[in-house]
Amino acid sequence: xxxxxxxxxxxxxxxxxxxxxxxxxxxxxxxxxxxxxxxxxxxxxxxxxxxxxxxxxxxxxxxxxxxxxxxxxxxxxxxxxxxxxxxxxxxxxxxxxxxxxxxxxxxxxxxxxxxxxxxxxxxxxxxxxxxxxxxxxxxxxxxxxxxxxxxxxxxxxxxxxxxxxxxxxxxxxxxxxxxxxxxxxxxxxxxxxxxxxxxxxxxxxxxxxxxxxxxxxxxxxxxxxxxxxxxxxxxxx
Amino acid sequence: xxxxxxxxxxxxxxxxxxxxxxxxxxxxxxxxxxxxxxxxxxxxxxxxxxxxxxxxxxxxxxxxxxxxxxxxxxxxxxxxxxxxxxxxxxxxxxxxxxxxxxxxxxxxxxxxxxxxxxxxxxxxxxxxxxxxxxxxxxxxxxxxxxxxxxxxxxxxxxxxxxxxxxxxxxxxxxxxxxxxxxxxxxxxxxxxxxxxxxxxxxxxxxxxxxxxxxxxxxxxxxxxxxxxxxxxxxxxx
DNA sequence: AATATTATGTGAAAATTACAACAAATGTAA
DNA sequence: TTACATTTGTTGTAATTTTCACATAATATT
Numbered sequence: 001x002x003x004x005x006x007x008x009x010x011x012x013x014x015x016x017x018x019x020x021x022x023x024x025x026x027x028x029x030x031x032x033x034x035x036x037x038x039x040x041x042x043x044x045x046x047x048x049x050x051x052x053x054x055x056x057x058x059x060x061x062x063x064x065x066x067x068x069x070x071x072x073x074x075x076x077x078x079x080x081x082x083x084x085x086x087x088x089x090x091x092x093x094x095x096x097x098x099x100x101x102x103x104x105x106x107x108x109x110x111x112x113x114x115x116x117x118x119x120x121x122x123x124x125x126x127x128x129x130x131x132x133x134x135x136x137x138x139x140x141x142x143x144x145x146x147x148x149x150x151x152x153x154x155x156x157x158x159x160x161x162x163x164x165x166x167x168x169x170x171x172x173x174x175x176x177x178x179x180x181x182x183x184x185x186x187x188x189x190x191x192x193x194x195x196x197x198x199x200x201x202x203x204x205x206x207x208x209x210x211x212x213x214x215x216x217x218x219x220x221x222x223x224x225x226x227x228x229x230x231x232x233x234x235x236x237x
Numbered sequence: 238x239x240x241x242x243x244x245x246x247x248x249x250x251x252x253x254x255x256x257x258x259x260x261x262x263x264x265x266x267x268x269x270x271x272x273x274x275x276x277x278x279x280x281x282x283x284x285x286x287x288x289x290x291x292x293x294x295x296x297x298x299x300x301x302x303x304x305x306x307x308x309x310x311x312x313x314x315x316x317x318x319x320x321x322x323x324x325x326x327x328x329x330x331x332x333x334x335x336x337x338x339x340x341x342x343x344x345x346x347x348x349x350x351x352x353x354x355x356x357x358x359x360x361x362x363x364x365x366x367x368x369x370x371x372x373x374x375x376x377x378x379x380x381x382x383x384x385x386x387x388x389x390x391x392x393x394x395x396x397x398x399x400x401x402x403x404x405x406x407x408x409x410x411x412x413x414x415x416x417x418x419x420x421x422x423x424x425x426x427x428x429x430x431x432x433x434x435x436x437x438x439x440x441x442x443x444x445x446x447x448x449x450x451x452x453x454x455x456x457x458x459x460x461x462x463x464x465x466x467x468x469x470x471x472x473x474x
Numbered sequence: 475a476a477t478a479t480t481a482t483g484t485g486a487a488a489a490t491t492a493c494a495a496c497a498a499a500t501g502t503a504a
Numbered sequence: 505t506t507a508c509a510t511t512t513g514t515t516g517t518a519a520t521t522t523t524c525a526c527a528t529a530a531t532a533t534t
Contacts, residue, residue, distance in 0.1 A: 103467030
């Protein structure tokens with residue numbers, strides 16, 4: 001239950017320094033997959049907590065999210081000793097720790113560029129708000145969309161991005177425009193001081209090295225499925 | 238330019254049998270990451286082709302999508318010899334091959350359950366249609382949504398899923414309902430003969446082993462970003 | 475108090491994936 | 505025709521990630 005991790009400093013893309021027993025900070029790299037699984041564990045723990053479950057084992061987490069128990073323990077071990085041998089993990093505590101590790105112990109204002117159907121869906125997506133994200137600005141350059149109300153938010157012209165981003169302290173931008181505009185929007189985001197970008201357009205975006213960028217590709221997983229269905233039905237190339 | 242891959246048969250999740258020079262079929266497993274990158278290469282090739290570019294090297298593909306040239310060649314080598322030494326790859330041909338490998342040389346009818354904002358965005362998503370997917374059915378149980386028109390498609394009650402899925406030859410289902418309904422919808426899809434499921438709800442779904450299921454999680458990548466922004470600003474746990 | 479049971483944390487082994495280096499093949503220019 | 509430049513396909517190597525196995529610690533039981 002004691003936390004051995006005390007200081008976390010960026011070394012490379014996903015490296016942390018972790019305090020070991022001997023008080024020496026050792027550097028270790030955290031696989032990106034580990035961080036993603038942490039999100040999944042975290043949401044599973046939320047569900048357990050909501051159902052009044054107070055203690056959980058690595059095996060139960062593993063069953064719940066579809067990984068191996070060793071994987072769960074290894075993933076958590078990157079960040080500290082959160083469990084009690086012979087007992088398991090305290091749900092509330094572990095949930096708190098995973099949220100803290102993921103940086104979700106604070107509110108994150110987001111800016112979305114693209115107020116089309118996808119942008120609209122993202123704005124109204126409950127999944128974001130329950131995890132501490134809130135949309136602080138929606139932008140578009142299409143005059144039919146500017147001024148439109150989404151929830152209690154008004155779609156603003158893209159030109160106002162820098163100003164609003166600064167005022168609202170936005171560090172993360174979401175690209176939900178069509179492919180041909182994606183790079184242009186990314187450039188504006190970088191110029192406006194965004195430190196991280198989530199790109200929903202199916203194209204590779206170039207940004208400076210110090211900007212974190214990740215893609216959510218709606219089609220890739222679908223094409224993985226058709227690949228698998230394809231080889232299932234035996235076909236010649 | 239000659240294709241050595243002749244027969245592809247499912248061995249495990251992503252295994253193919255590939256014909257080597259000696260005419261012997263050897264079994265090799267294809268990393269899922271390779272298949273995902275193939276989707277990305279494929280779309281990059283589409284862009285090149287549209288711009289009238291006829292030849293491309295592994296290095297140019299690598300630069301275009303942000304991986305190493307060796308990775309590109311290795312990925313393609315799982316499926317055959319598509320290039321010419323000293324020259325590179327023929328764009329049109331390689332595009333055709335990648336599409337074929339991904340199973341995108343045919344039309345894929347899809348069924349979406351959930352006609353909320355996300356379901357609506359997916360229905361109208363241009364990215365699907367350009368890759369050979371088309372929505373053949375949209376379903377919901379919310380009476381305010383049933384009967385609503387999305388493009389030239391009408392939202393049908395969930396009860397009609399099995400019937401329409403069969404009539405339209407749908408093998409892939411998309412889950413775009415809220416978390417609490419996701420498993421229930423998955424069960425209906427399995428019962429209706431879906432062979433693959435794409436799940437947009439942030440919860441782990443259980444399906445029989447022979448059903449392919451993949452998740453698109455809108456928040457995970459966002460939380461990866463906050464993790465990285467978190468360690469960038471040095472904080473104690 | 476001793477023993478049994480449970481479940482974590484971790485170091486070592488195994489498996490997977492990516493990278494690098496180079497021989498082979500192609501095209502080009504002298 | 506020969507030498508040179510280019511770029512693939514592939515083999516071996518390195519790095520990463522996952523899995524395994526077990527010592528360790530906490531609790532329960534006799």
